[in-house]
Amino acid sequence: MHDLFLGRFQVLGRLKPVHFNKTSLTMPRVLIVYQSKPDIVSGLTRGLQNQGTQVLHFMADQHHHWVDKYVFHTINKWAHNLRILKKGRFWFTEHKLNHWNYLNHKLVEVFHKTRPNFVFFIHGIHYSDKTLAQITCPTIGWLVDPVTDPKRLWQFANRLDWYFSYSQTAISALNQLGYTKTSYLSHAVDHQQFYPLGITQKSIDIAFVGKHSKHREQFILAALAVTKKVSVYGSRWIAPTFKRPALFFAIKGSQCYGEKLNQLYNNSKMVLSIIAKPQAVSRLESGINMRPYEVLATGALLLSDQYEELQAELRHGHNLILFNSVDEFKTVLVQLLQNPDQIATIAANGRAFIENRFSYDAMAKTILDRFSALETKPSQ
Numbered sequence: 001m002h003d004l005f006l007g008r009f010q011v012l013g014r015l016k017p018v019h020f021n022k023t024s025l026t027m028p029r030v031l032i033v034y035q036s037k038p039d040i041v042s043g044l045t046r047g048l049q050n051q052g053t054q055v056l057h058f059m060a061d062q063h064h065h066w067v068d069k070y071v072f073h074t075i076n077k078w079a080h081n082l083r084i085l086k087k088g089r090f091w092f093t094e095h096k097l098n099h100w101n102y103l104n105h106k107l108v109e110v111f112h113k114t115r116p117n118f119v120f121f122i123h124g125i126h127y128s129d130k131t132l133a134q135i136t137c138p139t140i141g142w143l144v145d146p147v148t149d150p151k152r153l154w155q156f157a158n159r160l161d162w163y164f165s166y167s168q169t170a171i172s173a174l175n176q177l178g179y180t181k182t183s184y185l186s187h188a189v190d191h192q193q194f195y196p197l198g199i200t201q202k203s204i205d206i207a208f209v210g211k212h213s214k215h216r217e218q219f220i221l222a223a224l225a226v227t228k229k230v231s232v233y234g235s236r237w238i239a240p241t242f243k244r245p246a247l248f249f250a251i252k253g254s255q256c257y258g259e260k261l262n263q264l265y266n267n268s269k270m271v272l273s274i275i276a277k278p279q280a281v282s283r284l285e286s287g288i289n290m291r292p293y294e295v296l297a298t299g300a301l302l303l304s305d306q307y308e309e310l311q312a313e314l315r316h317g318h319n320l321i322l323f324n325s326v327d328e329f330k331t332v333l334v335q336l337l338q339n340p341d342q343i344a345t346i347a348a349n350g351r352a353f354i355e356n357r358f359s360y361d362a363m364a365k366t367i368l369d370r371f372s373a374l375e376t377k378p379s380q
Contacts, residue, residue, distance in 0.1 A: 027052060027053065027054050028052075028053050028054070028117040028118065028368075028371075029053070029054045029055075029056060029114070029115070029116040029117050029118075030048055030053050030054070030055055030056065030116060030117065030118045030119075030120055030368075030371075031056040031057070031058060031110070031111065031114060031116035031118070031119045031120070032044065032045065032055060032056070032057050032058070032120050032122065033058045033060075033107065033119060033120065033121045033122065033124075033127075034057075034058075034059065034060070034121075034122035034124065035059055035060045035061045035124075035125075036059050036061050036062070037061075037257065038257075038290070039257055039258065040122060040144065040187075040290065041057060041059070041122075042190065042193075043188060043189075043190030043192075043193065043360040044188075044360050044363065044364065045057070046190070046192070046360060047188075047359065047360030047361045047362075047363055047364030047365075048364040048367070048368070050361050050364065051361070051364045051365060051368055053364070053368065056110075056114050056116055058106075058107055058110050060103055060125050063102065063103055063106045064099055064102075065097045065099070065102050067097045068092070068097050068098055068099045068102065069099075072091070072092040072095070072097070072098065072099075075091060075092075076090050076091055076092070079091065100125075103125065103127070104127055104128050104130070104131040107127060107131055108131055108134050108135075111134070111135055112134075116137060117137055117138075117371075117375075118137055118138050118139070118140070118371045118375075119135055119137060119138075119139045119140075120139075120140050120141075120142070120367060121139065121140070121141040121142070121160065122141075122142050122144055123141055123142065123143050123144065123145070123147075123156050124141075124143075124144070124145070124156070126152075126155050126156055129159055132159040132160070133159075138161050138162075138371055138374040138375055139159075139160045139161050139162075140160060140161060140162045140163070140164065140367065140370060140371065140374075141156055141157060141160045141162075141163045141164065142163075142164040142165070142166075142185055143156065143163070143164065143165040143166060143167060143170055143287075144166055144187065144289070145287075146167070146275070146276075146286075146287055147170065148167075148169060148170065148173065148286075150173045150174075150176070150177055153170055153173055153174050153177075154174070154177050154179065157174055157179055157181075157182065158179060160181075161181065161374050162181050162182070162183075162370055162374060163179070163181060163182045164182070164183060164184070164185035164367075164370075165182060165183075165184060165185065165287075166184070166185060166186055166187055166287045166288065166289070166309070167286045167287030167309070168184060168286055168308050168309055169286035169287070169308070170286070170287070171183070171184060183370075184309070185363065185366060185367075186288065186309065186358065186363075187288060187289055187290040187293060187358070188290065188293065188358050188359055188360045188362070188363045189290065189293035189294050189296075189297045189354065189358050189359070189360075190294075190360055191297060191356075191359055193258065193259075193262060194261075194262050194265070194294045194297040194298050195262070195297060195298065196266060196298060196299040196351065197262070197263070197266040197298075199266045199267055202266075202267055202268060202269045203229065203267055204229050204230070204231045204264075204267050204268040204269065205223075205227040205229035205230065205268070205269050205270065205337060206223050206227065206229070206230055206231075206268065206269065206270045206271070206272055206303070206333065207230070207231045207232070207233075207264055207265065207267075207268040207270070207271050207272070207300075208220060208223075208230075208231075208232050208233075208234070208271070208272040208274070209232075209233045209234055209256050209261065209264070209271075209291065210233075210234045210274075210276070210291070211234050211235050211236055211276065212234060212235065212236035212237045212239075212240060213276040213277060215274070215275070215276060215277055215278050216274050216276060217240055217244070217247070218326050219272060219274050219326055219329055220232055220247065220250060220272075221244065221246060221247070222326050222329060222330040222333070223272070223329075223330075223333060224246050224247070224250060225330065226330060226333050226334055226337065227333075227337060228249070228250075230250040231250065231252045231264065231268065232247070232250045232251050232252060233251075233252055233253050233254070233255065233256035233264070234254065234256075235254050235255075237251045237254075238251065261294070262298060265294065265295055265298035265300045266298050266299070266300065268300050269300070269301060269337075269340075269343050269347075270300060270301040270302075270303055270321075270333075270336065270343065271295040271300045271301070271302060271303070272303045272304075273289075273291050273292045273295065273302060273303065273304045273305065274304075274305055275305055284306050284307055284308040284310075285305045285306065285307045285308065286307065286308045286309065287307070287309065288307050288309050288310070292304055292320075293354060293358050295350075296319075296320070296350040296351060296353065296354040297351070297354050297355075298351075299347055299348065299350075299351040300347055301320070301321065301336070301343050301346050301347040301350065302320040302321070302350055303320070303321045303322075303323065303329065303332075303333075304320055304321070304322055304323075305322070305323070306322045306323075306324065313353060314353065317346065318346065318349055319346060319349035319350040319352070319353045320346065320350050321336070321346065
């Protein structure tokens with residue numbers, strides 16, 4: 001799948017020894033380390049299983065000890081509010097039930113209990129060097145969030161045998177630090193979860209799903225100036241309505257996942273995908289999340305930022321709409337709402353582009369191929 005995009009990188013550096021057993025030779029076991037939301041794991045699990053792999057899970061949000069959640073967190077919060085403790089500093093950081101310490105302990109415990117052949121980290125949470133040193137099978141990470149700080153990227157990647165990234169900018173940053181065991185891996189779409197429902201009378205003109213930011217708010221306000229049929233789902237949108245009352249009736253909820261999300265996209269003529277923070281005008285965005293692929297798969301018209309990783313076959317005005325500014329977005333929105341046939345044609349072309357592509361089956365094969373290369377390459 002990643003042949004559609006940019007470059008590959010040579011495998012360099014020392015690799016961990018692989019311990020084979022009878023089970024690993026018949027059905028390799030992959031431990032996925034991530035969290036429950038956003039839902040990446042279910043589609044990837046199915047893809048790996050379709051490749052003949054047994055899949056295990058370590059979900060960070062399922063390992064939060066109540067002492068940290070209700071005691072340590074509350075004490076730290078009041079200490080910050082009363083200015084006893086400076087912002088950015090916390091008590092109980094060395095306690096074994098502190099969330100990060102507890103997570104590291106539980107991950108090692110699960111690894112020793114399940115003995116997987118491979119561990120796949122979706123970043124994410126950074127686990128300690130001590131924890132990673134105890135994971136004695138090949139490890140791969142995958143960056144899925146907009147992290148651009150080279151120090152954080154190095155912290156994520158340097159102890160792993162390979163590091164995938166959904167962002168070419170992140171790959172370049174790691175290369176500049178001397179880390180070359182990295183390559184591009186795009187997000188995917190679960191075609192069993194996102195698909196057309198055959199809705200012809202769509203009640204929503206434009207929808208958006210994502211956490212509030214001032215940058216995103218500008219686009220939602222621009223859409224509301226054109227049409228009142230706007231639906232927004234995501235966290236942190238309520239507070240801004242006190243200053244921007246126009247937002248209030250557009251906000252439909254704080255979460256939208258699974259079947260409900262597929263229903264939302266199917267019921268929308270257009271869906272907006274916009275990053276949280278703007279970059280310089282002269283630069284393209286880097287790192288396409290799963291949202292655009294899911295929108296295309298449902299047959300809704302995608303309105304999106306322009307990205308460095310955008311596949312050449314995705315063309316403005318043919319199978320999606322691209323924009324560079326709020327004014328440009330508003331202008332094209334007016335024009336599209338006056339031409340419903342154009343919306344239908346572009347949306348259909350977008351659906352045709354994504355069909356049978358960017359699947360989790362293809363992603364799983366890319367990941368397993370890399371694991372296979374790691375376990376067969378001799379240590380240097």
